[in-house]
Amino acid sequence: MNPKHDVTGVILAGGQGRRMGGCDKGWVELDGRPLVALALERLAPQVAEVVIVANRHLDAYRRLPARVVCDAEAGYHGPLMGIYSAMRAAATPWVAITPCDSPALPHDLVMRLAEAVGDVDIAAAHDGERLHPVVALLRTRLADDLHAALQGGERAIRRWYTDHAWRPVDFADCPESFANLNTEDERRRLEMRLQQEKGNP
Numbered sequence: 001m002n003p004k005h006d007v008t009g010v011i012l013a014g015g016q017g018r019r020m021g022g023c024d025k026g027w028v029e030l031d032g033r034p035l036v037a038l039a040l041e042r043l044a045p046q047v048a049e050v051v052i053v054a055n056r057h058l059d060a061y062r063r064l065p066a067r068v069v070c071d072a073e074a075g076y077h078g079p080l081m082g083i084y085s086a087m088r089a090a091a092t093p094w095v096a097i098t099p100c101d102s103p104a105l106p107h108d109l110v111m112r113l114a115e116a117v118g119d120v121d122i123a124a125a126h127d128g129e130r131l132h133p134v135v136a137l138l139r140t141r142l143a144d145d146l147h148a149a150l151q152g153g154e155r156a157i158r159r160w161y162t163d164h165a166w167r168p169v170d171f172a173d174c175p176e177s178f179a180n181l182n183t184e185d186e187r188r189r190l191e192m193r194l195q196q197e198k199g200n201p
Contacts, residue, residue, distance in 0.1 A: 001094065001117075003110045008090035009047035011039050012082045012134060013054045013061070013100035024057050026100040028181065031191045035181065038103035038194070040066055046110040047096060051089050053082040078155045079134050080146065087143035099134045101180040104193050106171065113137035113169055120165040128172025133157040135178065 001007070013026035013036055026036035036052065044050050050066040061068045072085045079099075086095055096110045106112065109125070117123040117137055124136035134157065142164065149160050171177065181187055 001114045003047055003094075003096070003114050005048055006092050007047045007094045007096050007110055007114065007137070008086070008092045008140075009043040009050040009110070010083070010086040010090075010095050010097040011036060011043065011050060011052045011066070011100050012079055012086075012097060013052055024054075025181070026052075026054065027057060027060065028101070028187075030103060030181065030187060031194050035103055036061070036100045037064065039098060039100050039105075040064055042103060042105055042107065043096070043098055043110075046107070048092055051086050051095075052100075053086050073150075080150060080155055080157055080160060083138070083157075084143060084146045084150060087138070087140050087146065090140050093140055094137055095140055096137050097134060099180060101182070102135065102178060103181075104177050104179060104190060104197070105135065106174055106177050109135070109177075110137065112171070116167065116169040118167070120167050122161055122164055122166035123169045124161065124166065125171050125178065126168035127175035127178045128170070129175065131158070131168055132178050133161060 027034045040050060052061050052066050052068045054061045054068055055070055069085050069089045071081045083097055098105055113123045121139045122136055125132045154160055179190055181190055
């Protein structure tokens with residue numbers, strides 16, 4: 001698998017942002033830039049193209065250099081619906097999903113997932129302590145199965161994963177790369193990390 005040809009990168013930005021007062025987290029600023037722009041900058045060099053799944057502020061998202069799709073069904077059905085919507089839009093055999101509020105993901109994230117996936121259908125990042133199910137590589141052909149699961153009321157990513165051949169991928173060497181932004185303390189820590197990266201390219 002060559003991620004630059006076989007993988008569509010996906011930024012999930014369609015959530016309700018409940019833990020941050022219902023804001024659209026893609027447009028929360030970190031180090032003076034929107035989270036979605038930082039996520040796009042990190043993911044785009046690793047994949048064939050990037051799709052952003054968003055459900056509001058669509059005009060703003062469409063000004064970014066990426067394709068924008070909405071959830072296939074309205075009503076904020078969670079990340080599984082975002083994954084399904086991206087799979088439906090992808091022209092590649094694989095999708096690499098990431099959340100919009102994890103701007104420091106590894107520069108080699110997709111390659112490491114691709115190298116580890118082997119003969120399974122899903123590879124999800126594990127930071128040595130916890131699984132990150134919304135940072136994963138999935139076969140696009142799972143779209144029909146996922147649609148059926150959604151129609152049956154499934155909303156839990158981990159539970160749907162266990163219905164398929166999947167494996168965790170070890171990223172214990174860089175657990176801090178999977179930090180996301182839900183509080184002001186997390187914002188400060190992420191800003192410090194990004195500033196350190198700028199000073200140590």
